[in-house]
Amino acid sequence: MRKLFAFAAAAALLFGCSESENTYTTESFQTDDHGLFIANEGNYMAGNASLSYYDPGTQSVENEVFLRANGHLLGDTAQSMTLFDGKLWICSNNSGVIFAIDPTTFKEVGRITLPGPRYVYFMSSTKGYVTQLWDNRIAIINPSTYTITGYIETGMNAAEASTEQLVKWGDYLFVNCWSYQKSILKIDTRTDEVVGSLEVGIQPESVMIDKNGKLWTMTDGGGWEGNPIGYEAPAIVRIDPESFSVEQRFELKKGDFPTELQLNATGDTLYWLNGGVWRMSVHATELPAEALLSSGLSSSYSLTLNPKNEDIYVGDAIDYAQNGMIFRYSATGDLLDSFGVGICPGTFCWK
16 A cells, blocks of 8 residues: 555656647637536546536537646546535545536636645635545635645554545544454534544445435445455445434345445435446335346446436446446436546546
8 A cells, every 4th residue: 555655646746847848729618607527537547637518508518628738637546526616626636636626618627736635625725625645635726826834633544544525414524444454433513523423334435415414425335355454244234423423224235236325416315326327215124125226337437417407427437447437317217318428437526
């Protein structure tokens, strides 16, 4: 793991050098009010992450828009992105950069550098939190000045630390700890201290709050028999954030590989990938008997829902080496269209 971190630092250095040596010609863009950003992770250590933009109204896609608008690359491994304060923020994990981008023109307007950024959550125009890989701290940032202002100590082993997604409930943030971990952390945003930890199962990979104020996570069960933290059936878990206790645990089959747990815009329905697209009401008492749609895809890799009509978008990484595809389905599971994007379409963000 320490060697991997060194590689990441080297990649960030190489990425920084490549920007000053590029000869790309820039283009001008002007996007509509409603569209879908797709961050394509690229190949690890290749520095070929990219940004695509899809217009549902015209069913048209533009690829490599960040490169074409800025004349330089998006870096190595585009991990996550979010819209806040009129900017699109993309964590380029292995390059150690969070890019701030104008969502209309795709122009870079600022950046924050720190090792291994995974996810960012903003409290205000002057405060946000960044989870990290290979670092047991959560960084506190000022998005207005693009600076790091502090850190939250999590107490985890730094060599095995991996804080991931963040979600707010009242004055608290809940953060899932994924790689070789079992817990959800509770952070008091008034003091920036960890005030609780709840074991939910092996390697929780997400956190979200539904319309009833309940906290949800999905565990991957460890993923493989030899995982030193253990190997068990993955599960979808509902948590009461007030008492910080597990209310219900929906166990999948051992050997399943569920991922990409999502909530629809109204917060009443869960979706996830597990060899297809599955759907379940937040009021359900048992898992659905069958998938909403069977994938038929080479590698279902990412998932999002159009907040306006609940169309389902599935990212297909194919063989993780060539450019990927996005397949768009209706809310009833009918295939509507598909379009090509970059390598490993990993995360989405709606404008």
